[in-house]
Amino acid sequence: MFEFCFNVFFLNFFTYIEATAAGTCVTFLTDIMSCLFLLLIFVQTFLCTDSQITILQVSLYFIFGKSRNELQEWGELDNFYTGPLSSCRDSEGRLHGLPNNSNCLALLCNMDILNAAGYDEPPTTWDEFYEICKATTNPDDSVYGFSMCAIGNEEGTFQFIPWLYSAGGSVTDLGSAESANALSFLAKLVDEGLMSKEVVNWGQGDALNAFAAGKAAMMESGTWHIGQFDMGDVTLDFNYKYALLPKDKEYASVIGGENFGVCTGTEYKEECVDFLEYMMTAENNADWCEIAGKLPTRSDANELKDFWTEDDRYAVFSEEMNYAVARGPHESWPTISEAIYTAEQSALLGEKTAEDAMAEANNVVAPILEEVPIAEE
Numbered sequence: 001m002f003e004f005c006f007n008v009f010f011l012n013f014f015t016y017i018e019a020t021a022a023g024t025c026v027t028f029l030t031d032i033m034s035c036l037f038l039l040l041i042f043v044q045t046f047l048c049t050d051s052q053i054t055i056l057q058v059s060l061y062f063i064f065g066k067s068r069n070e071l072q073e074w075g076e077l078d079n080f081y082t083g084p085l086s087s088c089r090d091s092e093g094r095l096h097g098l099p100n101n102s103n104c105l106a107l108l109c110n111m112d113i114l115n116a117a118g119y120d121e122p123p124t125t126w127d128e129f130y131e132i133c134k135a136t137t138n139p140d141d142s143v144y145g146f147s148m149c150a151i152g153n154e155e156g157t158f159q160f161i162p163w164l165y166s167a168g169g170s171v172t173d174l175g176s177a178e179s180a181n182a183l184s185f186l187a188k189l190v191d192e193g194l195m196s197k198e199v200v201n202w203g204q205g206d207a208l209n210a211f212a213a214g215k216a217a218m219m220e221s222g223t224w225h226i227g228q229f230d231m232g233d234v235t236l237d238f239n240y241k242y243a244l245l246p247k248d249k250e251y252a253s254v255i256g257g258e259n260f261g262v263c264t265g266t267e268y269k270e271e272c273v274d275f276l277e278y279m280m281t282a283e284n285n286a287d288w289c290e291i292a293g294k295l296p297t298r299s300d301a302n303e304l305k306d307f308w309t310e311d312d313r314y315a316v317f318s319e320e321m322n323y324a325v326a327r328g329p330h331e332s333w334p335t336i337s338e339a340i341y342t343a344e345q346s347a348l349l350g351e352k353t354a355e356d357a358m359a360e361a362n363n364v365v366a367p368i369l370e371e372v373p374i375a376e377e
Contacts, residue, residue: 070269070270070273071095071096071097071098071273071276071277072094072095074277076277076280076281076282076298077095079282079298079299079300079301080098080099080297080298080299081099081102081255081297081298081299081321081322081324083102083104083254083255083321083324083325083326084099084102084255084257084259084297084324084326085098085099085297086325086326086329086375087099087255087257087259087326087327087328087329088259088261088329089329089375090329090375091330091372091373091374091375092375093375096261097259097260097261097262097276098259098260098261098276098277098279098280098297099257099258099259099260099297100257100258100259100260100279100280100285100288100297101257101258101285101288101289101292101294101295101296101297102255102256102257102294102295102296102297102321102324103222103223103224103255103256103257103294103295103317104222104223104253104254104255104256104295104317104320104321104324105158105159105162105220105221105222105245105253105254105320105324106220106221106222106223106242106243106244106245106253106316106317106320107122107123107218107219107220107221107242107243107244107245107246108211108218108219108220108221108225108240108241108242109122109217109218109240109241109242109243110211110214110216110217110218110236110238110239110240111238111239111240111241112238112239113136113143113214113217113238114132114136114217114218115239117132117135117136117217118135119132119135121243122218122241122242122243123218123243123246124243124244124246124247125246125247125248126166126185126246126247126248128246129146129218129246130185130188130189130194132145132217132218133145133146133189133194133195133217133218134192134194136217136218137193137194137217139193142215143214143215143216143217144193144194144195144196144210144215144216144217145189145194145195145216145217145218146189146194146195146216146217146218146219146220147195147196147199147202147207147208147210147211147215147216147218147219147220148186148195148199148202148207148219148220149199149202149203149204149206149207149220150186150199150200150202150341150344150345150348151199151200151201151202151203151341152200152341152342152345153341154337154341155203155204156340156341156344156345157327157337157340157341157344158204158254158256158327159204159220159254160182160183160186160340160341160344161252161254161325161327161340162220162245162252162253162254163182163183163185163186163245163248163252164179164182164183164252164340165250165252165254165325166182166245166246166247166248166249166250166251166252167179167181167182167185167248167249168181168248168249168250169181169182171327171328171336171340171365171374172369172373172374173362174339174340174343174358174361174362174365174366175358175359175361175362175363175366178249179358179362180354180355180358180359181248181354182248183343183344183347183354183357183358184347184353184354184355185248186344186347186348187347187348187350187354190348190350191350196210197348197349199348200345200348200349204222207219207220208221208225208228208234212234212235212236214237214238220245221242222256223294223295223314223317226293226311226313226314227293241312242312242313242316242317243316244316244319244320244323245320250323251320251322251323252323252324252325253320253321253323253324253325254324254325254326254327255321255324255325255326255327257294257295257297260276260279260280262276280297280298282298282300282301282304283301283304285297285298285301286298286301286302286304286305289301290305290307295308295314295317295318295321296308299321299322302318302321328374329374329375330368330369330372330374331372332368332372335364335365335368336364336365336368336369339360339361339364339365340361340365342357342360342361343357343358343360343361344357
């Protein structure tokens with residue numbers, strides 16, 4: 001009943017998945033035997049690096065039925081972070097699964113470059129961030145203040161969303177002044193030579209390569225990069241430090257990760273729900289995510305392990321989870337995402353003003369959301 005290539009269809013409920021590499025784990029339960037198969041999928045996921053699943057917020061919706069939502073009645077939902085849990089809801093707020101693990105974005109700084117420019121700590125606001133970008137950009141050595149991914153696909157949308165929400169904008173109101181301000185701020189970095197124009201061609205790996213080569217003082221980084229550093233896949237020959245992404249009106253980030261769901265039509269819906277609730281207790285969520293090197297989706301699970309508190313790098317991402325929003329979820333997310341990254345690219349390339357670019361994006365997205373809205377968190 002489903003086709004899995006880059007798109008997943010299930011009983012006419014469409015979810016778009018865009019991946020950069022093999023290894024993405026999609027999990028669903030149909031019966032008790034599937035629970036055993038799930039354990040094999042867990043093992044497979046351990047073999048995947050987070051860089052392979054980073055840009056995905058794998059949000060699969062396997063509808064329980066319209067008369068009753070068993071998971072909605074579970075008494076532990078308040079312990080989940082808002083972002084991951086909202087990625088399991090439909091436009092009416094009904095819950096179709098549970099988020100198993102997450103990742104998000106934070107600011108990664110080359111402290112050797114920042115220190116040389118006279119800064120002892122990473123920026124906390126957009127004003128401070130802009131100031132440090134100017135102070136650390138060195139055109140003679142092709143060193144830029146900031147590196148990010150603004151490529152024309154889901155990765156570009158993924159890395160733009162924190163700036164959108166920090167400015168007070170949102171996917172549901174792309175035509176607002178706040179949404180335009182977010183894009184205008186990033187376009188200014190390119191216009192003033194503080195960020196390379198090549199970011200429109202860069203995936204997240206390319207942005208990391210520029211940072212690792214000492215060609216960017218700061219970058220937008222994901223949780224999975226820590227594993228790459230620790231395993232020696234990427235070498236940083238300088239002192240570095242993580243911090244929350246700088247804020248304009250508020251702190252913001254965006255989530256990725258994987259969700260669990262139960263398929264419509266199974267004869268063992270109750271058993272599958274029981275198994276999900278067992279897997280997603282605070283203790284089990286903490287154990288699973290610690291072994292897999294991922295972020296838990298429950299705030300109380302985060303408190304059970306020193307793994308996310310003793311390592312200053314993971315501690316930043318754990319805090320960032322409090323501000324991380326979901327992408328959608330929405331059955332037309334591919335179209336919504338395309339409108340967003342198209343606007344971002346046109347503004348960064350100087351083809352359109354940020355206001356015009358976001359207005360065009362809003363003209364595409366607003367009618368879609370008027371017909372099927374994104375559920376409020």
